[in-house]
Amino acid sequence: MIEIQYSTEVRAAKASGSAIVALESTIITHGMPYPQNVEVAAQVEQDIRDAGATPATIAVMAGVLHVGLEPAQLQALGQTKGVAKVSRADMPACIAMGKTGATTVAATMIAARLAGITVFATGGIGGVHKGAETSFDISADLMELAQTPVTVVAAGAKAILDIPKTLEILETQGVPVISYGQDSFPAFWSAQSDLMAPLRMDSAAEIARAQITRSTMGLPGGQLIANPIPHEAEIAAEVLAPVIAQAQSEADAQGVSGKAVTPFLLQRIFELTEGRSLTANIALVRNNARLAAEIAKEMAALNA
DSSP: OOOOOOOOHHHHHHHHHEEEEOOOHHHHTTOOOOOOHHHHHHHHHHHHHHHHOOOEEEOOOOEEESSSHHHHHHHHHHHHHSSSOTTTTTTTHHHHTOOEEOOHHHHHHHHHHHTTOOOOOSSSSSOOOTTHHHHOOOHHHHHHHHOOEEEESSSSSSSBBHHHHHHHHHHTTOEEEESSSSSSSTTTTSOOOOOOOOSSEOOHHHHHHHHHHHHHHHSSSOOOOOOOOOOOGGOHHHHHHHHHHHHHHHHHTTTOOOHHHHHHHHHHHHHHTTTTHHHHHHHHHHHHHHHHHHHHHHHHHHHH
């Protein structure tokens, strides 16, 4: 087994069998500038504590996989330059070469599984990029959901993606897509979309039982919980549509491709919405963290 360094808080939670929620680290290194990145990360961790669970922010630091960061480590990561963005393909190489890497959804799921953590809160998952029929640009997050037994709480898939194709891939891979508290699949910055979610659940207890039942049946993979952004923080889909279209057009014109696409689009949308997209993003991440904590508590109780 790979060496995992646990924070003091996470080690205590594991020893007592209490609820733990995994958190990714790309929001710290690639989401916003210092010190706002650290402030938001600390706030999301506190939201989880306030909901009765323990946060476990995951990152690779100098070749060591950390599950849970001490406050000083969080500060250090938030100020480190040139941090790699690691997914399934490059996470082992990052560890082997002693480098520092921030975990994407897929990499965080892998680390959570290694650490015995079954719930993970993020902003939005990756998915099928627009134009994927020619570029084949499909996020590793989707295949990770199909094989790694972690419940992922997100505000849907990122709105810059081809959401119908993303849902089709998830269906093909047998991933349960569960909308929380509504019938439509949320559209990241917008609470509603014109797409129906395959499944709906209205309680954390139902969600926890579904994942445990899946594992009991011997089925691989996790489940995606699509948690709509709070209405007071959302940006209407009709407002965002032309903004996303403009950002995508600029990316195409500049030849942006691969891993550079998502950060480019998110930055341009931030600029075009005069910062509203980031404000909404922070609100939805915090909202997801709170729901994830409730699900983790239910899972801990069922597994006790």
